[in-house]
Amino acid sequence: MGIEDIKAEKAAIFDPDTVAFCVLAADEEDEGDIALQIHFTLIQAFCCENDIDIVRVNDIQKLAAIVGASSEESGEPRDLHCILITNPSEDAWKDPSLDKLNLFCEESRNVNDWVPNITLPE
Numbered sequence: 001m002g003i004e005d006i007k008a009e010k011a012a013i014f015d016p017d018t019v020a021f022c023v024l025a026a027d028e029e030d031e032g033d034i035a036l037q038i039h040f041t042l043i044q045a046f047c048c049e050n051d052i053d054i055v056r057v058n059d060i061q062k063l064a065a066i067v068g069a070s071s072e073e074s075g076e077p078r079d080l081h082c083i084l085i086t087n088p089s090e091d092a093w094k095d096p097s098l099d100k101l102n103l104f105c106e107e108s109r110n111v112n113d114w115v116p117n118i119t120l121p122e
Contacts, residue, residue, distance in 0.1 A: 016050040020087035020098055024115070025057045025080050036081060043082055044115055053105035054115050062120040 024040050031037075047054045057063055060080050067083065087098070108116040 016046075016052065018086045019047075019050070019052050019084050021085040021101055022047050022052050022054040023057060023063070023083040023085070024054060025060045025063050025083070027058065027060050030060075030081070039081070048114070053102055055101075055105065056115055056117045057120055058117060059120050062122075066120065 022043065024043065026033075026036065026040070044054055046052075063080050063083075067080070105116065108114070
């Protein structure tokens with residue numbers, strides 16, 4: 001599995017079948033960013049249309065630590081507002097972690113929570 005932190009629309013449009021999962025991340029101060037919220041809405045619509053599971057997380061710094069992307073060579077933090085977890089081969093779909101994430105998202109949709117929020121561990 002690869003983690004891509006590029007613009008979700010561009011990556012998913014080329015081959016949405018390779019996208020296994022989408023993570024949208026925003027800190028509290030990002031909640032008022034209208035452009036980011038529009039961007040998230042478009043990504044969510046595309047993901048729903050292509051049966052790509054989505055979750056939201058509320059702490060970009062914790063997410064950066066988890067994925068090992070705290071900063072680039074320039075020292076500037078990377079844009080982790082949208083991360084696509086790709087799946088280039090069919091065998092990767094059998095990954096137990098992806099199965100758990102898929103089941104979690106399916107259960108959330110059953111109670112009309114289409115983009116569940118996840119609190120990241122310390």
